Every structure is written in C-alpha cells, then in structure tokens.
Amino acid sequence: MAVYTDIAEDDLKWFLTEYDAGTLLSYKGIAEGVENSNFLLHTSKDPLILTLYEKRVEKSDLPFFLGLMQHLAARGLSCPLPLPRRDGALLGSLSGRPAALISFLEGMWLRKPEARHCREVGRALAEMHVAGDGFELKRANALSIDGWRGLWEKSEARAGEVEPGLQTEIRSELDFLSTAWPSGLPAGVIHADLFPDNVFFLGDQLSGLIDFYFACNDLLAYDVSICLNAWCFEKDGAYNITKGTAMLEGYQSVRPLSDAEISALPVLSRGSSLRFFLTRLYDWLTTPEGAMVTKKDPLEYLRKLRFHRQIKSPAEYGLSL
Ligand SMILES: Nc1ncnc2c1ncn2[C@@H]1O[C@H](COP(=O)(O)OP(=O)(O)OP(=O)(O)O)[C@@H](O)[C@H]1O
Numbered sequence: 001m002a003v004y005t006d007i008a009e010d011d012l013k014w015f016l017t018e019y020d021a022g023t024l025l026s027y028k029g030i031a032e033g034v035e036n037s038n039f040l041l042h043t044s045k046d047p048l049i050l051t052l053y054e055k056r057v058e059k060s061d062l063p064f065f066l067g068l069m070q071h072l073a074a075r076g077l078s079c080p081l082p083l084p085r086r087d088g089a090l091l092g093s094l095s096g097r098p099a100a101l102i103s104f105l106e107g108m109w110l111r112k113p114e115a116r117h118c119r120e121v122g123r124a125l126a127e128m129h130v131a132g133d134g135f136e137l138k139r140a141n142a143l144s145i146d147g148w149r150g151l152w153e154k155s156e157a158r159a160g161e162v163e164p165g166l167q168t169e170i171r172s173e174l175d176f177l178s179t180a181w182p183s184g185l186p187a188g189v190i191h192a193d194l195f196p197d198n199v200f201f202l203g204d205q206l207s208g209l210i211d212f213y214f215a216c217n218d219l220l221a222y223d224v225s226i227c228l229n230a231w232c233f234e235k236d237g238a239y240n241i242t243k244g245t246a247m248l249e250g251y252q253s254v255r256p257l258s259d260a261e262i263s264a265l266p267v268l269s270r271g272s273s274l275r276f277f278l279t280r281l282y283d284w285l286t287t288p289e290g291a292m293v294t295k296k297d298p299l300e301y302l303r304k305l306r307f308h309r310q311i312k313s314p315a316e317y318g319l320s321l
C-alpha cells in the first residue's frame with residue numbers, strides 16, 4: 001500500500017488552515033500507488049486528494065509537476081488541479097514531507113480495458129501532447145536513454161536471480177539502443193507513465209488522467225510506445241493488434257504521427273520496455289520482503305521487449321501504412 005508517512009489529525013487540520021479548503025470532516029489513506037502517500041479528504045467543501053511526496057520524487061521537480069497540471073487543466077484537459085494555498089504557493093509541508101492538495105477526480109481505473117478504451121486513451125494522450133505545448137518549465141527525462149545504463153548497473157550483479165542470462169541480453173540491448181535511438185522527432189511534454197491505473201473512466205467515458213509525477217520533456221512518440229506497452233498486451237503476453245489499432249487511431253485523430261515517428265515505433269517501444277523492466281527489476285531486488293507495496297513483475301516487460309525486437313514493420317502494431 002502506498003501510505004509511507006502517517007499524518008496526525010491535528011497536523012492535518014493545521015495544514016488545512018493555509019488553504020481555503022473548508023473544514024475537515026474525514027480523511028483516509030489510499031492503498032493504491034507505489035510512489036507517494038495519498039489521502040482522500042472529505043471537507044465541508046469539495047473532496048480533495050492530499051499527496052505527501054516521498055523519497056523518489058525530487059522536491060525541485062514539484063513546481064514542474066504541479067504547474068503542468070495547472071497548465072493542462074487550463075487548456076481543457078481533464079486532470080487534477082492543484083489547490084493553491086492562501087499565499088498562492090502550490091506546495092506546503094506536512095509530517096516532514098512536501099505536500100500538496102489536488103482536486104479529486106471522479107472515476108475508476110479499468111482492470112480489463114478493451115479496444116474502445118484504448119482508443120479513448122490514445123485520443124487523450126494526443127490531447128495532452130497538444131495541450132502541453134507552451135508550458136514554460138522544462139524537466140529532462142531521467143529515465144530515458146541516458147539514464148538506463150546507470151540504472152542497469154545498480155541491478156546487474158543480481159539480475160541473474162530473476163532470469164539466467166539476463167546480463168548478456170540487457171547489455172547488448174543497451175548497446176543497440178544507444179546507436180539506434182532516434183533524434184529529431186517531435187518533442188514536448190510527455191506523461192511518461194500513462195498506465196491503466198492512471199486513467200479514470202466513468203462508464204465507457206474517459207474522465208481524466210492522473211499521476212503526472214514522471215512527466216517530462218521527451219519524444220512524443222516515446223509516450224505513445226509507453227501506452228502501447230501498458231494497454232495493448234494481454235495477460236498471456238500476446239500483443240492485441242485490435243487494441244493497438246484503436247489506440248493509434250485514437251491518437252492520430254488528434255495528432256497524426258509523422259512517417260519518421262511511425263518508423264521509430266519499434267525502437268521506441270524497445271526503449272520503453274527496457275525502462276519499465278529496469279525500474280521494476282531494481283524494485284524487485286531491493287524492496288524488502290513483507291514491505292506493504294506490491295512489487296511489479298520485471299519479466300512482463302522483458303517479454304514485451306523481446307516482442308518488439310522481432311517486429312519487422314510498424315504495421316505489426318496495427319497501423320495501416
Ligand atoms: N486526483 C485524484 N482524484 C481521485 N483519486 C486520486 C487522485 N489522485 C490519486 N488518486 C487515487 O490515489 C491512487 C494513487 O495515486 P497515484 O497513482 O498518483 O499514486 P502514486 O503513488 O504516484 O502511484 P504510481 O506512480 O504507482 O501510479 C490512485 O489510484 C487513485 O485511487
């Protein structure tokens with residue numbers, strides 16, 4: 001569960017005096033999520049989410065994340081809006097952690113998304129890419145090509161515990177990606193973690209995107225590859241081309257991909273598979289047994305990586321070329 005830091009009711013009430021948030025009626029920790037501590041607050045006004053930022057989030061990045069939510073919401077994207085304090089600041093401090101209040105978004109994430117949902121996600125991703133234009137703050141992607149080798153080196157010695165032979169395979173993948181990684185593709189603000197648990201639906205209608213805490217500036221098509229990986233594979237590891245077609249059509253109904261972006265999809269998808277494999281591998285090897293956090297399977301992403309490696313044409317993702 002993701003409540004790493006407990007809060008005392010009195011401290012919370014004191015914290016809320018800095019905001020025009022109404023009177024506290026109740027609060028409870030939210031079990032989902034792995035990165036930060038989240039609480040649902042009921043007040044005499046609107047419900048709110050309180051997030052306490054934990055160790056993996058750099059405090060210096062918070063103005064980017066919170067400012068981005070404001071920027072996107074102001075351009076009509078459905079995403080949480082940070083509530084400013086009375087002094088105008090978006091960030092406060094609670095229980096020794098940086099903390100923010102954000103608006104509560106109605107909806108549920110889908111445990112079993114179908115092709116029609118993938119279409120909506122593709123569309124929303126493109127809308128986010130378009131709406132991100134003009135956002136003035138910049139944040140480099142620490143979890144892109146330049147960061148992968150360092151991340152791998154933290155796990156390499158023990159990687160064989162997860163699957164024998166991994167060392168050779170990942171080293172050669174890193175070598176391949178460092179020569180094949182595309183440059184010059186359209187770049188902008190990307191979500192970088194738009195998995196099913198970060199997209200809310202009300203019925204079949206997409207109601208909003210959450211969790212912008214990996215957002216950064218990077219290649220827009222790299223974000224598309226992250227979504228293909230997160231939404232278009234079945235539990236048995238098979239790529240679902242119907243979902244892929246729907247997602248790519250949804251995306252292109254808002255922002256058509258260039259020929260260069262389409263050609264780069266297999267390489268970008270190898271990269272995004274490696275990115276989630278590496279963070280999951282690190283967590284797998286370092287999270288203590290019994291910790292109240294669900295560890296995610298790194299091998300799921302190794303299998304996706306192997307799938308993308310044998311792709312001969314981007315048409316195999318469901319694009320009509
Ligand atoms: N604005 C919001 N409105 C409604 N619920 C929210 C909102 N923000 C977060 N939540 C709830 O809190 C949960 C965890 O949020 P979030 O995904 O941001 O956490 P996290 O720790 O950064 O997780 P991860 O990075 O693993 O996805 C969500 O699944 C959702 O249930």
Ligand SMILES: N[C@@H](CCO)C(=O)O
Nearest residue numbers: 034193195276280296
């Ligand atoms: N979405 C990530 C975890 C949280 O960022 C994963 O599935 O590995």
